[in-house]
Amino acid sequence: MEGGTNHCADGYTGLTTADQCVAYAEYRGLPYVYAFTDIIYPKGCYINNNQLLFNEHPTGSSNGDRRPICEPLSSSWSSTPSGAPTFAPYLVMEGGTNHCADGYTGLTTADQCVAYAEYRGLSYGYAFTDSIQPKGCYINNNQLFFNEHPTGSSNGDRRPICERLSSSWSSSPSAEPTSSPTPTPTSSPTNSPTASPTGRPTSSPTGAPTSSPTAHIQLPGSFKSCPSFMHVTKEDCAAAGLSLGARLRDGILVEGHWNQVSFGCAIPGGHGDIHYNTKTDATNSNGYQPVCKKETVTLSNSLNSCPGSTGIIKEDCAGAGLSEGGSLRSGNLLVEGHWGHVSHGCSIQGNLGDIHYNTRTDVNNDGTYYPVCKK
Numbered sequence: 559m560e561g562g563t564n565h566c567a568d569g570y571t572g573l574t575t576a577d578q579c580v581a582y583a584e585y586r587g588l589p590y591v592y593a594f595t596d597i598i599y600p601k602g603c604y605i606n607n608n609q610l611l612f613n614e615h616p617t618g619s620s621n622g623d624r625r626p627i628c629e630p631l632s633s634s635w636s637s638t639p640s641g642a643p644t645f646a647p648y649l650v651m652e653g654g655t656n657h658c659a660d661g662y663t664g665l666t667t668a669d670q671c672v673a674y675a676e677y678r679g680l681s682y683g684y685a686f687t688d689s690i691q692p693k694g695c696y697i698n699n700n701q702l703f704f705n706e707h708p709t710g711s712s713n714g715d716r717r718p719i720c721e722r723l724s725s726s727w728s729s730s731p732s733a734e735p736t737s738s739p740t741p742t743p744t745s746s747p748t749n750s751p752t753a754s755p756t757g758r759p760t761s762s763p764t765g766a767p768t769s770s771p772t773a774h775i776q777l778p779g780s781f782k783s784c785p786s787f788m789h790v791t792k793e794d795c796a797a798a799g800l801s802l803g804a805r806l807r808d809g810i811l812v813e814g815h816w817n818q819v820s821f822g823c824a825i826p827g828g829h830g831d832i833h834y835n836t837k838t839d840a841t842n843s844n845g846y847q848p849v850c851k852k853e854t855v856t857l858s859n860s861l862n863s864c865p866g867s868t869g870i871i872k873e874d875c876a877g878a879g880l881s882e883g884g885s886l887r888s889g890n891l892l893v894e895g896h897w898g899h900v901s902h903g904c905s906i907q908g909n910l911g912d913i914h915y916n917t918r919t920d921v922n923n924d925g926t927y928y929p930v931c932k933k
Contacts (some may be wrong), residue, residue, distance in 0.1 A: 562620050562622065562623070563600070563620050563625070563626060564600045564601060564618055564619050564620040564626065564697070566626060566628035567645060567677050570629060571628060571629060572601065572602035572603065572627070572628055573602055573603035573612075573627055573628075573629065574602060575612075576593040576603075576612040576614075577626070578603065578698075579593075579603035579610055579612040579807075580610075581636060582603060582610065582627055583610040584792065586610075586650070586678060587650045587697045587700070587717055588608055588609060588610055588700060589603070589608075589609050589610070590609070590610045590611075590692070591609050591610065591611050591766070591866045591926030592611065592612075592623070593611070593612040593613075593614055593801040594611070594612075594613060594614065595596050595613065595614045596615055596618075597615050597616045597617065597618060597619060598618075598619055598621055599611075599613045599618055599619070599621050599624060599685055600613060600618050600620060600624050600625075600626045600792070601613050601614075601615050601616065601617060601623060601626075602618070602626060602627070603626070603627040604624045604626045604627060605624070605625050605627060605679075605832055606622075606623065606624045606625075607631070608680075608700045610627070611655070614814065616910070625791070631736070638889075639641060639717065646798075647718040647868075649662050649709060649719075649721070649722070649812055649921070650697065650718075650719060650720070651717050651718045651719075651914040652715050652717060653714060653715035653716060653717050654712045654714065654715070655712050655714060655717070656692045656693060656710055656711055656712040656718065657716060657718065657736060658720035658835055661722060661723055662683075662720035662721060662722055662723060662800055663694065663720060663721060663723055664693065664694035664718055664719070664720055664721075665694055665695035665704075665719055665720075665721060666694060667704075668695075668704040670695065671685075671694075671695035671702055671703070671704040672704075674695060674702065674719055675921045680697070680700055680701065680702055680930075681700070681701050681702070682701070682702045682703075682803075683701050683702060683703045683775075684703065684704075684773060684774070684775055684802075684819065684852070684880040685703070685704040685705075685706060685773060686703070686704075686705060686706065686773065686852060686881075686882070686883065687705065687706045687707050687713060687855070688705055688707055688710070688711055688856045688882055689707050689709065689710065689856060689858070689928075690710075690711055690856060690859075690883075690906065690908050690928050691703070691705045691707070691710055691711070691713050691883050692705060692710050692711070692712060692713060692716050692717075692718045693705050693708065693709060693718075694718060694719070695718070695719040696716045696717055696718045697716070697717050697719060697720060698714075698715065698716045698717075698883075702719070703916075704727060713883075713911065714784070714909075714910070714911055715790060717756055717761075717867060722758075725885060726817060728773050742823070753793035754824055755833050758845040758894030768842075771797075772794075772851055772852070773852035774790070774798040774802055774849055774850065774851060774852060774853075775849075775850055775852050775879060775880075775881045776802055776803075776825065776847045776848070776849055777847060777848045777850060777877050777881075778847065778879075778880070779820075779827070779842065779844075779845030779846060779847050780842075780845070780890055781820060781848050781876075781877060782820055782821060782840060782841065782842045782848075783820055783821040783822055783838075783840075783842075783845075784822055784823075784848045784849075784850035784877060785850065785870070785873075785877040785878050786873075786874055787851050787853055787870075787872035787874065787932055788850040788851045788852070788854075788874075788877065788878070788920060789822055789850070790822060790823040790849055790850060792811075792813070792834045792836075794823075795811055795823035795832060795834045795849065796811045796832060798851075799811075799825055799832030799849055800822055800832070801825060802825065804825045804831070804832045804849075805830065805831060805832065806831060806832055807832075808833070811832055811833075811834055812832065812833045812834070813833070813835075813836070814833070814834075814835060814836070815835065815836045815890040816835050816837060816840060817837060817840050817841055817843070818839055818840070818841065818842065818843045818844040818846075819833055819835040819837075819842060819844060819846045820835065820842040820846045820848045821835050821836075821837060821838050821839075821840045821842075821848075822834065822835060822847050822848060823848065823849040823850075824842075824846040824849060825846065825847050825849060826844065826845075826846050826847075827845065827846075827847070832849075835844065835866055841893040848877075850877065850881065852881055852884050853881075853932060853933050854870075854878045854881050854930055854931065854932065854933065855930075855931055855932075855933050856882045856883075856906060856928045856929070856931075857928060857930075857931055858920050858924065858928070858929060859901075859908060859923060859925050859926065859928045859930045860923070861901060861923065861929050862901050862902060862922065862929075863901055863902040863903055863919075863921070863929060864903055864904075864929050864931035864932070866929075867923075867932075868932040868933075869903045869931065869932075870903060870904040870931065870932060872892075872894070872904075872915045872917075873908055874904075875892055875903075875904035875913060875915045876892045876913060877921045878904055878930050879892075879899070879904060879905075879906055879913030879930050880913070882906060882907075882930050883911070883914065884906040884911050884912065884913040884930070885911045886912075886913060887912050887913075892913055892914075892915055893907075893914045893915070894910050894913070894914070894915045894916075894917070895915075895916060895917070896916065896917050896918045897916055897918060897921070898920075898921055899921070899922065899924040899926075900918075900921060900923065900924075900926075900928045901916065901923040901928070902916050902917075902918060902919050902921050902928045902929075903915065903916060903929065903930075903931075904929070904931075905927040905928055905929050905930055906927070906928045906930055907926055907927055908926050908928055909926060909929065913930075914927065
């Protein structure tokens, strides 16, 4: 339901036990906090800040953006089936997997992943290609991503999103379902096939396919700018921001020379009006999120470094690693050192996802580290 309500729509009913609320949280891949009793919050199971809670108060009341969780009165879902709960036609796999259960298949396009994110009320990050993340659509930290790598691999708590092979769900359904089938079959079919095809096929295709559009990412508000080689120009800033779900102010890019905004293309708080800041030494005290080009790639853990001139300097490593799905230790720390077993330069530790920068050049990668390089 929408925020500010304390009831379910006609034909739906609330989840009436904490166990149902827990099962729903597990299905959605969201944390369940606790059960409590309080008249000022919605009764039953509700979501707040991407967390599920259960209010045992018999009446409760609407409160801010808190949204009651409801199920159809004729729902086929059960919170207490044998084994795991089932919400047909989707299945969120456990973390540490890179496959779907029998009878299910992964979402195979970024558009499906975007549609699933919108359907579940979760944010969508971006599409990318990385051998060390699960292939296809997966959830991580309550955000959806789409990995175009043909095989991918399991990684930490990242959980693949699957749909039932016989699913009736569509990522692009018609505006509303047909209320009932037509009472009679279509009139008699035509007696003859389509007219003869053209005598010859279309002329030869162009020699090469159209290049893929540039992908863009957002960095956290703690960054003052994008890595130097991932900078978005003013001319490209509006399109880049729009591709990430931000907006133009009255149709115009907001331009200026500010200290409190990250340098270059940026979005306040990850959403809202798209800005372009010309001040190169800005401190970004207001936490604007830099909008950057996705110009990185993660290579095999059998390599000791990036090839040729594709290596990444230490100052750019944190942002580059985040663009490849890595993480900063304790939320903001690049792990730096002089090790013999870690690939030289910028890399991601495969089992933990921490971004590393190794200053040592004569290394023998132990197979745990994946070099992060320029494309």
